[in-house]
Amino acid sequence: xxxxxxxxxxxxxxxxxxxxxxxxxxxxxxxxxxxxxxxxxxxxxxxxxxxxxxxxxxxxxxxxxxxxxxxxxxxxxxxxxxxxxxxxxxxxxxxxxxxxxxxxxxxxxxxxxxxxxx
Amino acid sequence: xxxxxxxxxxxxxxxxxxxxxxxxxxxxxxxxxxxxxxxxxxxxxxxxxxxxxxxxxxxxxxxxxxxxxxxxxxxxxxxxxxxxxxxxxxxxxxxxxxxxxxxxxxxxxxxxxxxxxx
DNA sequence: TTAATATGTCACTATATAGTGACATATTAT
DNA sequence: ATAATATGTCACTATATAGTGACATATTAA
Numbered sequence: 268x269x270x271x272x273x274x275x276x277x278x279x280x281x282x283x284x285x286x287x288x289x290x291x292x293x294x295x296x297x298x299x300x301x302x303x304x305x306x307x308x309x310x311x312x313x314x315x316x317x318x319x320x321x322x323x324x325x326x327x328x329x330x331x332x333x334x335x336x337x338x339x340x341x342x343x344x345x346x347x348x349x350x351x352x353x354x355x356x357x358x359x360x361x362x363x364x365x366x367x368x369x370x371x372x373x374x375x376x377x378x379x380x381x382x383x384x385x
Numbered sequence: 386x387x388x389x390x391x392x393x394x395x396x397x398x399x400x401x402x403x404x405x406x407x408x409x410x411x412x413x414x415x416x417x418x419x420x421x422x423x424x425x426x427x428x429x430x431x432x433x434x435x436x437x438x439x440x441x442x443x444x445x446x447x448x449x450x451x452x453x454x455x456x457x458x459x460x461x462x463x464x465x466x467x468x469x470x471x472x473x474x475x476x477x478x479x480x481x482x483x484x485x486x487x488x489x490x491x492x493x494x495x496x497x498x499x500x501x502x503x
Numbered sequence: 504t505t506a507a508t509a510t511g512t513c514a515c516t517a518t519a520t521a522g523t524g525a526c527a528t529a530t531t532a533t
Numbered sequence: 534a535t536a537a538t539a540t541g542t543c544a545c546t547a548t549a550t551a552g553t554g555a556c557a558t559a560t561t562a563a
């Protein structure tokens with residue numbers, strides 16, 4: 268199945284690939300053009316990198332700003348801080364969730380985690 | 386390709402699945418038997434849960450202790466603390482890695498991150 | 504011993520994902 | 534206008550992954 272509609276899953280899935288994490292690492296210093304990022308990965312082609320950037324964009328881990336024919340890719344750490352940060356912290360400190368949360372997690376794990384009450 | 390030989394990747398891949406994160410959540414309170422964990426997931430079968438537990442075991446996110454015919458699954462937060470913690474912290478605070486590290490990351494991303502000098 | 508319980512293993516299916524090559528479009532330089 | 538640059542899109546292939554049903558094994562209860 269693996270139908271996940273919430274942003275949480277998108278973020279974790281995006282971060283599960285080593286190359287995508289490397290791309291994010293390379294953006295900490297500052298934005299890079301797409302071509303520049305491509306040149307950082309000699310082992311895969313341009314379209315491959317493009318698809319990784321698409322994944323990062325869809326999970327909002329990068330934002331994009333066009334300047335002429337150049338596309339500038341900016342890192343956006345907000346999803347990391349919002350999604351992974353709390354989860355990792357909770358597990359490092361062994362903090363238990365409420366039984367109700369756990370039940371929801373297990374039963375419909377695609378939607379997972381705390382959801383907006385919208 | 387996606388041949389990853391280091392533990393780092395195993396951890397991120399393991400955590401990329403919502404059900405596996407839910408299993409880990411359920412273990413914060415304390416160890417559970419395999420059958421107990423299975424009963425937490427009505428949407429998938431026993432073998433499905435077993436495979437998730439295998440993934441968690443291979444990434445050392447759980448440890449196992451047998452007691453008669455019962456297998457007790459214990460959470461092990463060490464890989465989270467060792468692998469995800471620093472990465473997440475670094476990104477939340479926007480801390481740059483050395484250029485050499487970045488180059489290594491990009492060129493042979495399968496092995497990724499800092500490796501044992503062994 | 505026999506049956507029930509709890510778990511392990513395996514081959515299989517279906518979907519997801521990484522990666523590619525070919526082609527298309529937009530922008531800048533000559 | 535023409536060429537070079539930078540990026541976007543698409544169909545395709547190969548592998549990885551989630552999940553299943555059937556069967557096997559080990560342990561406890563009757």
